[in-house]
Amino acid sequence: MKTEYHPLVKRLLDGELMFADLPSELRAEAEQALRWVAALDRTPVVLSARLDERVMAQVRRHAKSPAGRVWRWLLGSREIDIRFHVRPWAALGLAAAAAVAFVVVRPRFETAALRAPTYVRFIFYAPGARTVSVAGTFNQWNPAAAPLVPTTSPGVWTTTVALPLGQHQYVFVVDGMRWVPDPAAPTVDDGFGQRNSVVAVAAQDGGGRAL
């Protein structure tokens, strides 16, 4: 039994074609597809009036917790006003020292600025899988962005992804449906009751290194 829609019917559903553009042999299939889409429930959903109170109650608790305050202090931006009182001859000395430091240290900064992303190889054992991909913070959790390919070893899949410096969370997506953390990597709570694997890319001379 045929279960795929004709590409022209898909384009009709996408709004790229009109019904009248379709050849007559596709119209029954298209009518059925349009009937299903028309049946969708598009009723607006209004949440309960107490939602705001519940959110704010939780937010106030989080704001008061010492851990929350420290976390926001570390991550938050703030304006800092720094003033120096120096004599003119000392200012000239400081300027000269800064110029020397700039010449000596600049190459290192340039290296850091131009540092290429680090290539991290992901390996996953999934015997019997039809497709495997890796989805994470580095590709907006898009399972189509980084597919793994099977290696010559049965059941072993791999791919290489360019990652910037920093910590990244990810999971493997098996057959487009099962989201599985990497058994070979540390995990963290994703905040919703599941575990995400973690890979950290640290700075190293001339590039990065996956930890």
Add this chain to the structure above:
Amino acid sequence: MRAAEPLSDGEVVHAILTGDVEQYAVLVKRYRDRYARYAARMLGSPDAAEDAVQDAFVRAFDQLAQCREPDKFAGWFFLILRNRCFAERRRSHRDARPLGMQDEAIAGPDRSDRHVERAEDRRALERALERLTPEQRDVFVLKHVEEMSYEEIAALTGASVPSLKMRMHRAYDRLRALLKELA
């Protein structure tokens, strides 16, 4: 005298990050219902949507300092809510029941003869949507319930238009197969 203009999202975020926590209520009020229908269609019920929206707001508050473009708070909040919906779908997928064993009361109260066929279609479609992957359901809901263009979805989610189309077209085929199974 000119009435005071409402604060922009960026100004509200700045106020919160500098200690005025109560300003967060402004953002909650502004965006509480904007993505409620998306969450309800992703998770299958308004109650589940309400839990998801609440969790997402609290999580957004905890991570507010990481919001790189505070004036685009709404889009950033949507990504947190979407992530929450995906996590919920992933969790419920593990416990998914086979087709035909789903709850019967999805179609709503409309029982007039004229609407029976539509209600049956809707019920079957809801059951079939339950079986899509979270990514397929996500793009289907954004396109056909929220009625967004592929370009708008791409701007919101960061995915490319070709990858969204591919996901959508796979969803169409999967839905067709599931609806035949249910017929």
